[in-house]
Amino acid sequence: MQDFHIGKLVVVGVGLIGGSVAAALKRERLVDHVIGVGRSRANMQQALSAGVIDEMAQDPATAARDADLVLVAVPVRQTAGVLQQLPQCVADGVIVTDAGSTKRDFVQIAQEIFGSAAKNVVPGHPIAGAERSGVAAATADLFTGKRVVLTPLPDTDAKAVERVASMWRACGANVMQMSPEHHDAVFSAVSHLPHVLSYALVEMIASRDNSEELFSFAAGGFRDFTRIAGSSPEMWRDICAANADQVLRDIDAFQQALSLMAGHIRAGEMDKVEAVFAAAAKARNAWAKGFK
């Protein structure tokens, strides 16, 4: 780790994630030159002024030539378009990684585009910063103490994996590995499903005739429960599309749990309702105690 250093880093998509990685590596003096690639000239100019990037470019293929590492941190929907411009670099051994919230879809796209050269592609998912966006929100300590999950395949180049892991550790993150399948199952349960539930509840209330009155009586509990329903609809549409089978399995499991609870309430078996509530409260509060 102490020998880790990047000569030329290319960040495609200089938003919250890409900008924060660049800022962290620059603060630690672990990168010589950062090229930011993006369409919005205003955003790139801002990144340049903030010293987050050293150079701006529009064409990923040209920028990534001879790069040590390419971080693709664009909205998931644009990832395939970016990768399609990188086959030559990847074939030449440039390491590419991403920051998307689902991993099976990224792996599949990388394999389709790069074939066996996909061994230089390391799928990644930093667990941080979903609430804000844009380079203006980028900060060198966004990943301090946060987790980054890498989901390499058995044939992914081990040195590439170690290189990407070192980059994230240099940003202060704790890096772990799991399979893309396992990643998507874990995050379906703890992230994707809660988002679907929160969106569904708000939409249910918003579509009622007295929605204005209902919202007027919503309080702090509602505010917390629905905070994630304020997230980007496009981003979460794409996550649900990419992880559809897992999300559907978890919606189904949740429906069953909810039906069971409704059955207890209907039967007046309030001791069973309390047992569910108590188990949940205990688990939640124990978890929250350790959560930073």
Add this chain to the structure above:
Amino acid sequence: MQDFHIGKLVVVGVGLIGGSVAAALKRERLVDHVIGVGRSRANMQQALSAGVIDEMAQDPATAARDADLVLVAVPVRQTAGVLQQLPQCVADGVIVTDAGSTKRDFVQIAQEIFGSAAKNVVPGHPIAGAERSGVAAATADLFTGKRVVLTPLPDTDAKAVERVASMWRACGANVMQMSPEHHDAVFSAVSHLPHVLSYALVEMIASRDNSEELFSFAAGGFRDFTRIAGSSPEMWRDICAANADQVLRDIDAFQQALSLMAGHIRAGEMDKVEAVFAAAAKARNAWAKGFK
């Protein structure tokens, strides 16, 4: 309102709600004498030391004799037991109000116990402070800018209603009225259902074989979504019991909304999924903007 003054206020259950009402009225010098009634001597002593109450008592009936107003702010489950000790006072014209989260059950209990004298009983529900508890958390400005819903019946004494409304306004609250039925329907949608959903999600995850791993990857969105699942299991069991028919109706409506969403995801109709997400995000963010 400027003429509002209470001679003798009895607060049965000097916790967060009861203690905060007493503290607010005392700060405004709108009450002469506050008697706190409670079982826990330590808690009552703390209330006395803090100047929240002037006198402590154990028997509600004795304390409430000649009182101007009795606020019953005990856990909902204990409310009936308290009311059963007050028929003489209520018959004598002492005004009684409560602070419970459901109102049809309170109305029914008051009618059963007091008969026609229930006209002196004003059902109330302050929308504040569910997260904390105990007199130590009580504060004179807990209700500033918050809403209090009163649910009088057609035959509830108008002067009693105005008296209780004035008390809450003196605490800084905005007071509104609706029927007990409408109250329970509104709060089922915006409060009771979200609690049930949050508890159900946490319990679903906690009961999985890899729950420890799942929790370890839960992040800020999960924290917010599940905050209400850390609430008192007893309190929410009682709310679900008291409002069972409405809660069941809303669970059913939610399951239908969720099934519809699952159908869209299964069919790959991601434009429809996005439309639901977008409508929810718009409604939620508009609401949150105005929420204090």
